[in-house]
Amino acid sequence: MTATATRATHASTQAADHADQAGLVPLKPAPFNAESSVAALEPDVTPTPSFYVRSNFAVPSLDAAAFRLGIGGAVRQALELTLDELRALGSQTITTVMECAGNNRLQLAPLPSGEPWHVGAISAGTWTGTPLRAVLDRAGVQDGVVEILFEGADHGKPKDGPGDIPFARSLPLDKALAEGTLLAYEMNGEPLPRDHGAPLRLVVPSWYGMASVKWLNRIHAITEPFTGYYQRNRYIYELSDGSQAQPVTTMRVKSIIISPDEGGTVPPGPLTVRGKAWSGHGEIVRVEVAVDGGDDWREARLLPQTSATSWRAWELDWTADAAGRRALRSRATDSAGNVQPDDPRWNKYGYGNNAVRPITFNVSA
Amino acid sequence: MTATATRATHASTQAADHADQAGLVPLKPAPFNAESSVAALEPDVTPTPSFYVRSNFAVPSLDAAAFRLGIGGAVRQALELTLDELRALGSQTITTVMECAGNNRLQLAPLPSGEPWHVGAISAGTWTGTPLRAVLDRAGVQDGVVEILFEGADHGKPKDGPGDIPFARSLPLDKALAEGTLLAYEMNGEPLPRDHGAPLRLVVPSWYGMASVKWLNRIHAITEPFTGYYQRNRYIYELSDGSQAQPVTTMRVKSIIISPDEGGTVPPGPLTVRGKAWSGHGEIVRVEVAVDGGDDWREARLLPQTSATSWRAWELDWTADAAGRRALRSRATDSAGNVQPDDPRWNKYGYGNNAVRPITFNVSA
Numbered sequence: 001m002t003a004t005a006t007r008a009t010h011a012s013t014q015a016a017d018h019a020d021q022a023g024l025v026p027l028k029p030a031p032f033n034a035e036s037s038v039a040a041l042e043p044d045v046t047p048t049p050s051f052y053v054r055s056n057f058a059v060p061s062l063d064a065a066a067f068r069l070g071i072g073g074a075v076r077q078a079l080e081l082t083l084d085e086l087r088a089l090g091s092q093t094i095t096t097v098m099e100c101a102g103n104n105r106l107q108l109a110p111l112p113s114g115e116p117w118h119v120g121a122i123s124a125g126t127w128t129g130t131p132l133r134a135v136l137d138r139a140g141v142q143d144g145v146v147e148i149l150f151e152g153a154d155h156g157k158p159k160d161g162p163g164d165i166p167f168a169r170s171l172p173l174d175k176a177l178a179e180g181t182l183l184a185y186e187m188n189g190e191p192l193p194r195d196h197g198a199p200l201r202l203v204v205p206s207w208y209g210m211a212s213v214k215w216l217n218r219i220h221a222i223t224e225p226f227t228g229y230y231q232r233n234r235y236i237y238e239l240s241d242g243s244q245a246q247p248v249t250t251m252r253v254k255s256i257i258i259s260p261d262e263g264g265t266v267p268p269g270p271l272t273v274r275g276k277a278w279s280g281h282g283e284i285v286r287v288e289v290a291v292d293g294g295d296d297w298r299e300a301r302l303l304p305q306t307s308a309t310s311w312r313a314w315e316l317d318w319t320a321d322a323a324g325r326r327a328l329r330s331r332a333t334d335s336a337g338n339v340q341p342d343d344p345r346w347n348k349y350g351y352g353n354n355a356v357r358p359i360t361f362n363v364s365a
Numbered sequence: 366m367t368a369t370a371t372r373a374t375h376a377s378t379q380a381a382d383h384a385d386q387a388g389l390v391p392l393k394p395a396p397f398n399a400e401s402s403v404a405a406l407e408p409d410v411t412p413t414p415s416f417y418v419r420s421n422f423a424v425p426s427l428d429a430a431a432f433r434l435g436i437g438g439a440v441r442q443a444l445e446l447t448l449d450e451l452r453a454l455g456s457q458t459i460t461t462v463m464e465c466a467g468n469n470r471l472q473l474a475p476l477p478s479g480e481p482w483h484v485g486a487i488s489a490g491t492w493t494g495t496p497l498r499a500v501l502d503r504a505g506v507q508d509g510v511v512e513i514l515f516e517g518a519d520h521g522k523p524k525d526g527p528g529d530i531p532f533a534r535s536l537p538l539d540k541a542l543a544e545g546t547l548l549a550y551e552m553n554g555e556p557l558p559r560d561h562g563a564p565l566r567l568v569v570p571s572w573y574g575m576a577s578v579k580w581l582n583r584i585h586a587i588t589e590p591f592t593g594y595y596q597r598n599r600y601i602y603e604l605s606d607g608s609q610a611q612p613v614t615t616m617r618v619k620s621i622i623i624s625p626d627e628g629g630t631v632p633p634g635p636l637t638v639r640g641k642a643w644s645g646h647g648e649i650v651r652v653e654v655a656v657d658g659g660d661d662w663r664e665a666r667l668l669p670q671t672s673a674t675s676w677r678a679w680e681l682d683w684t685a686d687a688a689g690r691r692a693l694r695s696r697a698t699d700s701a702g703n704v705q706p707d708d709p710r711w712n713k714y715g716y717g718n719n720a721v722r723p724i725t726f727n728v729s730a
Binding site: 026027028029030033105106109110111112113114115116118290292293294295322323324325326327329342343344350355356358360362365 | 479707
C-alpha cells in the first residue's frame with residue numbers, strides 16, 4: 001500500500017516560532033526540539049505551547065484535507081481513511097503523561113550520545129482521537145499477526161542509520177488493541193499542532209514517547225517482529241556487558257519536584273513542596289521526600305488521581321528552617337512495587353533514567 | 366600547654382559582608398560558607414574575595430597582637446610563639462590549589478548529608494608563612510612521634526559529635542615536615558582574612574582543605590595516631606560494604622571546565638574551551654575533552670605549570686557547529702597514572718568526588 005499523504009517536508013522549523021513560547025526550553029533549532037520548563041509542569045495538563053517537543057527529522061507539513069491514513073499488511077481489508085472517516089469510527093478522549101525515553105539522559109555517566117535532555121522531556125496532554133482498536137477491527141487483523149507497525153511521514157538518515165528511512169515503530173498486538181491506544185487528531189481540545197504530529201499521531205499510554213508516532217502515515221499489520229532502526233538500533237536498553245539489548249517500552253516509575261524552583265530562593269517558614277509522579281507499570285502509591293542529604297525520607301501527600309494514565313500530583317508540608325543552600329529529593333513507588341533507584345541505570349543510548357535526582361534551592365536568612 | 370590566643374567567637378558571621386563579593390556563591394550564612402563561582406576560577410590565583418570559604422563553627426575573632434601559637438606534646442621545648450617570632454623563623458611563599466573534600470558532593474547518589482557543594486569549593490591561593498618544619502625543628506620533635514596535631518580556635522558541637530570540641534586534625538610526621546607545609550599568615554600578599562583563618566592557618570599542599578586548619582591555635586607532637594572526631598568520624602571514606610573507613614588525605618585527580626559558562630550561550634564558530642586540572646598525586650599530564658555524549662575524547666593543550674602545588678590551565682580549540690544545547694566533559698590524568706572516573710565513587714559522607722561531570726551550554730543559531 002502506498003501512503004497518499006502529502007509528504008512535503010521543509011528542512012527546518014523555525015526556532016523563532018517557539019522562542020517566546022512560555023515554558024519551553026529549546027534544545028535544538030532544526031529540527032525543533034525542546035523540553036518543558038519545570039514550572040510549566042505545574043498544571044495537571046500541560047498547556048500545548050509548553051508541551052515538550054521531540055522530533056527526529058525535519059517536521060512534515062501535511063495537508064489535513066488530502067490526508068489519508070493507510071492501513072495494510074496482514075489485514076482482511078486494506079484501508080485508506082480520511083480524517084473524517086476516522087472520526088466516524090468513534091472518538092475517545094484521554095489524558096496521558098508522556099515522557100521522552102531520553103529524559104534525564106544528562107544524569108548518566110558516562111554521558112551517552114543523543115540529545116542532552118535535562119528533566120523536562122515530560123508533559124501531560126489530553127488527546128482526542130479514534131481508538132486504534134476500532135480501526136484495526138474495521139480492517140480485520142489476520143491470524144498470525146504479532147505486531148502493528150506505525151510509520152510517520154517524517155524521514156531522514158540517522159547518523160549511523162541505513163539510509164533515508166521514515167520514523168517507524170511497532171507495538172505488540174495486545175498493546176495496539178488495548179484500551180487507550182489512540183489515533184489522536186486533537187491535543188488539549190484543539191487540532192493537533194504540527195510539532196506534535198499533525199494531522200494524526202499515535203498515542204500510547206504508559207509507554208515512553210517514542211511509541212507515540214507523530215505524523216502517522218501508514219499502519220501495517222505484520223506477522224514477524226519489526227526490526228527497523230528505531231526498533232532494534234535505537235530505543236533499546238543496550239548495556240556494555242554483552243547481554244541482549246532489551247527494547248524500551250513502558251515508562252519507569254519516576255517523580256519530579258516542581259516547587260520550590262531548582263536554584264531559586266524561598267523565605268524561611270512554612271512551604272509546600274510540590275511535584276508529580278508517574279509510572280507506566282501501575283498507579284503511584286507512595287512518594288517520599290528527603291530534605292538535605294542522608295536518609296530522612298518523609299511521606300508526601302498524594303493528591304487525587306485525575307486520570308489513570310496520567311501523572312499524580314503530590315505535596316509535602318515543610319518548614320524551611322536553616323538558611324542557606326538546601327537539597328530536596330523525591331522518590332516514587334508504584335503499585336507494582338517499583339521504586340525509583342538511587343543510582344541511574346546506565347545504558348549505551350541513555351534511555352529510561354528514573355533515578356532519584358536532587359535539586360537545590362536557597363532558604364533566605 | 367594552654368593556648369593563650371583570645372578565643373572570643375561570635376555566633377555568626379554576617380552573610381551581608383559577603384553577599385556582594387563578586388565571584389562567591391553563598392552556601393550558608395552562619396557560619397558563612399561559600400563556593401567560588403566558576404568564572405572566578407579563571408585566574409591562576411583566585412582573588413581573595415572569590416576564594417571558597419568552608420567553616421565548621423562560628424568564626425573566631427582573634428587578636429593578632431595577643432596571639433600565641435602553642436607548640437607542645439612530645440617536643441623537647443614547648444613553645445609559645447608570637448606572629449613576629451614565627452616570622453623570624455624564616456618565610457616561604459607558595460601557590461597551592463585547595464579543594465574542599467566535599468566539593469561536588471551533589472553528584473553522589475544517594476546524596477550524602479553534609480553541605481551541598483556544587484563544583485566551586487576549589488580555589489588557588491598564594492600563601493606566605495613559616496615552614497612548619499622550622500617551627501618543629503625549633504621545638505625539637507621527640508623520638509616516637511608519629512603525627513603532628515593541629516587545633517583551631519573554632520569550636521562547637523557537631524550534630525553527632527561528642528560535645529563542644531575544637532576543629533582538630535593531624536598530619537603524619539613526614540607530611541608535617543615536608544617542603545611546602547606552611548603556617549601561613551598572608552594570603553595573596555595581604556594579611557590572612559578572618560574567614561580564611563586569621564591570624565594563622567596551616568596550609569597543606571596536595572591535601573584536601575580540611576587538613577589546612579584555620580585559626581590555628583595549638584600544635585601537639587603526638588606518639589599515637591589522633592582519633593578525634595574530624596579524624597575518625599568525619600573526613601573519612603566510609604563505604605556501605607563494612608570495610609574499614611579510610612582517611613581523606615590527598616586530592617584526587619580532577620578537572621573543571623571554566624569556559625564556556627555552564628548554561629550560557631555562545632555564538633557559532635571558533636571557541637576555546639578552557640579549564641583547570643589538578644591532582645595531589647602528581648602533576649597533570651593529560652586533559653581530554655569530549656564534545657557531546659559518547660566517546661569522542663580530544664586532547665587538550667596543557668598550559669605551562671606555574672606552581673608545582675597548584676592547578677594547571679588547559680585549553681581546547683573547538684568550532685561550535687550545530688546549534689542547540691551541547692554538552693562538554695573534561696577528564697584529567699596525573700603523572701601517577703590516575704584518571705578521573707566516569708562514575709562518582711560514593712561514600713557515606715560524600716568526600717573526594719572527582720568524577721567526570723558534563724556541563725551543557727547553548728550554541729546560538
